[in-house]
Amino acid sequence: ISACLVGSEMCIRDRNGTFQNVTLAQPSAFPALGTAAGFNGSSSRVRVPANAAFQLGTGNFSVEAWARTPVATRGDIFNYKNANDFGLFLNNNGTGSISGWHNGQLPVFTTTLDAWHHIVATRSNGVLRLYVNGVERGSQANTQSFSANADLFLGANHTGAPAYAGTIWFNGWIDEVAVYASALSPARILAHYNAAQPPPTPATISILPA
Numbered sequence: 001i002s003a004c005l006v007g008s009e010m011c012i013r014d015r016n017g018t019f020q021n022v023t024l025a026q027p028s029a030f031p032a033l034g035t036a037a038g039f040n041g042s043s044s045r046v047r048v049p050a051n052a053a054f055q056l057g058t059g060n061f062s063v064e065a066w067a068r069t070p071v072a073t074r075g076d077i078f079n080y081k082n083a084n085d086f087g088l089f090l091n092n093n094g095t096g097s098i099s100g101w102h103n104g105q106l107p108v109f110t111t112t113l114d115a116w117h118h119i120v121a122t123r124s125n126g127v128l129r130l131y132v133n134g135v136e137r138g139s140q141a142n143t144q145s146f147s148a149n150a151d152l153f154l155g156a157n158h159t160g161a162p163a164y165a166g167t168i169w170f171n172g173w174i175d176e177v178a179v180y181a182s183a184l185s186p187a188r189i190l191a192h193y194n195a196a197q198p199p200p201t202p203a204t205i206s207i208l209p210a
Contacts, residue, residue, distance in 0.1 A: 017048040029116035041171025045156040055147040062122040062180040069172030070114040076157040082150035107138025118193045124183035134193035
C-alpha cells in the first residue's frame with residue numbers, strides 16, 4: 001500500500017503513519033499496483049499524525065484510492081475530520097454504493113459489491129466530482145474547507161480528537177491512497193485507472209501450410 005500527499009511527495013509512511021492490525025502484502029486489484037493492505041473490519045486502521053501539509057483549505061484538491069469490500073455494511077476508506085469532516089466510504093447508501101462526506105453528503109454511485117474500484121474525489125473551483133473506475137459519476141457545489149488539523153485515518157472513522165476512538169471499520173482491502181493539492185483532470189484520472197490494467201493479450205496468428 002502507498003499513500004502520499006502528491007505534489008510535495010509526502011507519503012503516509014514518511015509522515016510516521018502507524019499501521020494498527022493491518023495485514024500488508026495482500027493481492028491488489030492488478031499486478032501493476034503491487035500489493036494492498038487488508039483491514040479486518042474491527043480494529044484495523046492506518047493513523048497519520050496531523051500535519052500542515054494536509055491543510056488545503058477551500059482550494060482545489062483530490063483524494064484517490066483503490067478499495068474492495070466483500071461485505072454489505074458501511075466501511076470507511078479515508079477519514080480526515082475535526083470541525084471539518086471529509087471522508088470516503090462504501091455501502092453507506094445501500095449495498096455496493098460508493099460515496100463520501102464533506103460536512104454533508106457527497107454524490108453517490110452504486111456498483112458491484114466485492115470488486116476492486118478506483119475512487120477519486122476532486123474539487124475544482126468550487127465543484128466536487130466523484131469518479132469511479134475512470135468515469136465521472138456525479139458532481140455538486142462544494143466550498144467547504146478541507147483543513148481539519150487532525151490525524152488522518154485509512155480504514156476507519158473515529159469519535160473525534162484527542163482520543164480518536166475507532167468507529168465504522170473497513171472490512172476488505174485498500175491500496176494506492178493519495179491526497180493531491182490540486183484537482184486531477186478527467187484525462188489524468190482515466191490514465192491512472194488505465195495504467196493499472198493488465199496489458200492486452202497479443203493476438204495469435206497461425207500460418208498453415210498451403
